[in-house]
Amino acid sequence: MNDRFLRACRRETVDRTPVWIMRQAGRYLPEYRDLRKRVDFLDLCRTPDLAAEATLQPLQRFPLDAAILFSDILLPLDAFGIPMTFSPGPKIAEPVRTRAQVDSLVARPAAEAVPFVAEAIRMVRRDLGDRAPLIGFCGAPFTLAAYLVQGEGKEGFGAVKQLMFREPATLEALLEKLSVAMSDYLRLQIQAGAQAVQIFDSWAGILGLADYERFALPFVKSIVASVRDLNVPVIYFVNGGPHLIEAASRAGSDVLGVCWRTPLDQVAARVRPTLALQGNLDPHVLFADAAVIRGRVSGILDSVAGRPGHIMNLGHGILPETPIESVKTMIETVQAYPVMSAAHA
Amino acid sequence: MNDRFLRACRRETVDRTPVWIMRQAGRYLPEYRDLRKRVDFLDLCRTPDLAAEATLQPLQRFPLDAAILFSDILLPLDAFGIPMTFSPGPKIAEPVRTRAQVDSLVARPAAEAVPFVAEAIRMVRRDLGDRAPLIGFCGAPFTLAAYLVQGEGKEGFGAVKQLMFREPATLEALLEKLSVAMSDYLRLQIQAGAQAVQIFDSWAGILGLADYERFALPFVKSIVASVRDLNVPVIYFVNGGPHLIEAASRAGSDVLGVCWRTPLDQVAARVRPTLALQGNLDPHVLFADAAVIRGRVSGILDSVAGRPGHIMNLGHGILPETPIESVKTMIETVQAYPVMSAAHA
Numbered sequence: 291m292n293d294r295f296l297r298a299c300r301r302e303t304v305d306r307t308p309v310w311i312m313r314q315a316g317r318y319l320p321e322y323r324d325l326r327k328r329v330d331f332l333d334l335c336r337t338p339d340l341a342a343e344a345t346l347q348p349l350q351r352f353p354l355d356a357a358i359l360f361s362d363i364l365l366p367l368d369a370f371g372i373p374m375t376f377s378p379g380p381k382i383a384e385p386v387r388t389r390a391q392v393d394s395l396v397a398r399p400a401a402e403a404v405p406f407v408a409e410a411i412r413m414v415r416r417d418l419g420d421r422a423p424l425i426g427f428c429g430a431p432f433t434l435a436a437y438l439v440q441g442e443g444k445e446g447f448g449a450v451k452q453l454m455f456r457e458p459a460t461l462e463a464l465l466e467k468l469s470v471a472m473s474d475y476l477r478l479q480i481q482a483g484a485q486a487v488q489i490f491d492s493w494a495g496i497l498g499l500a501d502y503e504r505f506a507l508p509f510v511k512s513i514v515a516s517v518r519d520l521n522v523p524v525i526y527f528v529n530g531g532p533h534l535i536e537a538a539s540r541a542g543s544d545v546l547g548v549c550w551r552t553p554l555d556q557v558a559a560r561v562r563p564t565l566a567l568q569g570n571l572d573p574h575v576l577f578a579d580a581a582v583i584r585g586r587v588s589g590i591l592d593s594v595a596g597r598p599g600h601i602m603n604l605g606h607g608i609l610p611e612t613p614i615e616s617v618k619t620m621i622e623t624v625q626a627y628p629v630m631s632a633a634h635a
Numbered sequence: 636m637n638d639r640f641l642r643a644c645r646r647e648t649v650d651r652t653p654v655w656i657m658r659q660a661g662r663y664l665p666e667y668r669d670l671r672k673r674v675d676f677l678d679l680c681r682t683p684d685l686a687a688e689a690t691l692q693p694l695q696r697f698p699l700d701a702a703i704l705f706s707d708i709l710l711p712l713d714a715f716g717i718p719m720t721f722s723p724g725p726k727i728a729e730p731v732r733t734r735a736q737v738d739s740l741v742a743r744p745a746a747e748a749v750p751f752v753a754e755a756i757r758m759v760r761r762d763l764g765d766r767a768p769l770i771g772f773c774g775a776p777f778t779l780a781a782y783l784v785q786g787e788g789k790e791g792f793g794a795v796k797q798l799m800f801r802e803p804a805t806l807e808a809l810l811e812k813l814s815v816a817m818s819d820y821l822r823l824q825i826q827a828g829a830q831a832v833q834i835f836d837s838w839a840g841i842l843g844l845a846d847y848e849r850f851a852l853p854f855v856k857s858i859v860a861s862v863r864d865l866n867v868p869v870i871y872f873v874n875g876g877p878h879l880i881e882a883a884s885r886a887g888s889d890v891l892g893v894c895w896r897t898p899l900d901q902v903a904a905r906v907r908p909t910l911a912l913q914g915n916l917d918p919h920v921l922f923a924d925a926a927v928i929r930g931r932v933s934g935i936l937d938s939v940a941g942r943p944g945h946i947m948n949l950g951h952g953i954l955p956e957t958p959i960e961s962v963k964t965m966i967e968t969v970q971a972y973p974v975m976s977a978a979h980a
Binding site for chain 1: 790796797799800801840842843844845846875877878895897901917919920922923924950
């Protein structure tokens with residue numbers, strides 16, 4: 291069993307740093323683009339054997355230390371019966387902006403609303419065998435609310451911030467419902483076989499610290515607490531939040547994933563030593579030549595060498611135009627890096 | 636003469652905290668929208684009496700402590716003869732992406748390329764009289780390069796980052812040329828009558844710290860140094876850069892402008908005490924009711940009370956849909972705030 295990813299999440303000794311890549315099943319892979327020629331994005335997510343196929347594609351090509359379920363953070367909003375389309379970004383026909391809309395949201399159990407996710411997870415686990423563990427995931431409530439209130443992805447996500455300042459109680463009611471639904475959704479994934487879970491807070495960084503502490507952090511905390519009894523590592527990834535690192539480190543997760551903005555040794559100095567770290571190569575580095583990639587990857591590994599609990603990853607999702615060769619170079623650099631065991635650190 | 640803005644830039648005692656608003660001459664003002672019905676954006680910028688009119692509009696309506704020239708950070712790129720349009724975002728027909736393109740860029744003197752800017756400044760100064768000082772401005776080289784390489788505004792500005800990792804020397808050559816041209820452009824503005832200047836680094840926040848220190852900071856430093864002999868305060872505004880605060884504080888500016896993400900007392904703790912601070916109300920707060928606005932504005936004033944050198948502002952440009960009433964509330968709150976003189980601090 292390749293368990294170095296799970297061991298690193300728990301800050302146990304590893305033979306080398308594990309590596310996986312956010313959005314590793316995605317458009318930079320020709321085999322994924324082929325799959326998408328045959329099937330629409332939402333259908334792909336909702337068809338267990340196809341979602342399983344997409345999940346496994348990067349593992350066939352690269353010796354990655356973890357798989358991550360192919361899906362989208364907005365997909366479980368099916369549980370609320372909120373219609374949406376992807377073209378390619380998400381589009382929600384009726385953005386949620388009023389108290390009445392929030393009050394009318396009732397989540398069906400994830401097991402009923404998105405049974406295909408559990409089924410895809412079971413299929414992936416069967417096919418993966420001992421090669422690598424499988425990560426499940428969900429969006430953090432504030433990030434999901436940013437999409438639901440805006441109705442689409444939009445720089446700055448002004449609509450959710452307007453709601454936050456105008457009607458904070460309405461936003462809190464929405465966040466509470468999302469938090470409960472995401473807890474249920476992660477439990478479904480873990481019970482179906484996900485061996486770790488990641489909570490993506492892609493847009494928390496648009497919040498000032500005090501607003502993050504009120505409108506984002508508590509709802510993540512409650513998700514983390516709600517899956518604790520299932521005993522799998524929880525990763526909390528905050529994008530664009532260099533000002534939120536200390537606060538985010540208090541979410542209760544085992545691992546904090548950070549974007550490329552803050553050097554990992556500085557992150558390490560700002561969080562408790564018992565928090566594992568994930569990241570944080572700038573995804574654009576993968577457009578550079580091999581020597582630059584090797585240098586940057588080694589630099590990150592150097593910066594936390596001797597600190598137990600590091601999972602190598604990008605600082606954000608891999609970009610669609612990324613050359614395959616660069617991904618190989620990144621992974622090979624991690625594999626070749628001489629690791630001190632924690633015992634010697 | 637209302638000089639509390641200039642005094643605050645220099646950390647001298649003031650009767651109260653000065654206040655102005657980034658993009659205060661803009662679309663949230665009905666009189667500006669009326670002006671724009673008559674004239675296209677670029678023509679407005681290029682016609683001295685109209686640019687002066689737009690500059691003065693917010694001062695007629697609100698007791699602001701500074702005016703800022705109505706223009707756009709991309710406008711002085713006219714000096715390089717780079718054709719662009721605005722609709723409403725900037726669009727550059729031929730993005731600058733190769734060494735050959737960079738090498739072929741030759742900047743005419745700003746006084747020849749954009750004489751209308753100097754003329755607008757002279758007109759504004761004449762009309763402003765003693766009401767308030769006038770701020771000139773330019774874009775920081777990295778931010779300008781982000782647009783020039785991308786060809787338009789785009790979340791993440793991937794093109795400039797790809798160039799940075801692939802061909803750092805090409806990007807540095809471009810930054811160097813932009814830095815020289817912006818120095819010339821600020822000198823033109825100051826010599827025409829601008830009493831302070833602000834350098835806008837709207838996109839520096841997409842850089843990790845080490846890349847910021849190589850590709851952004853040195854070029855800002857050199858602009859600041861190049862206008863020092865003209866003896867006007869220099870404000871350096873970095874958007875979305877909570878991880879860059881210490882580094883940005885070393886640019887040599889008199890004032891550091893920061894976005895809303897980091898509380899000002901935390902900013903103060905991370906920079907030299909001789910650096911004045913500008914900001915940093917979240918622009919979305921202006922969609923809240925008056926009590927919330929008053930509370931947030933007071934909170935910011937409280938957080939740096941007793942630290943000489945604070946200029947109240949938003950943490951980013953005012954949004955087009957902002958209610959006029961909210962702007963009044965913000966300014967009145969600043970005016971009513973009891974200031975301790977620096978002598979008592």
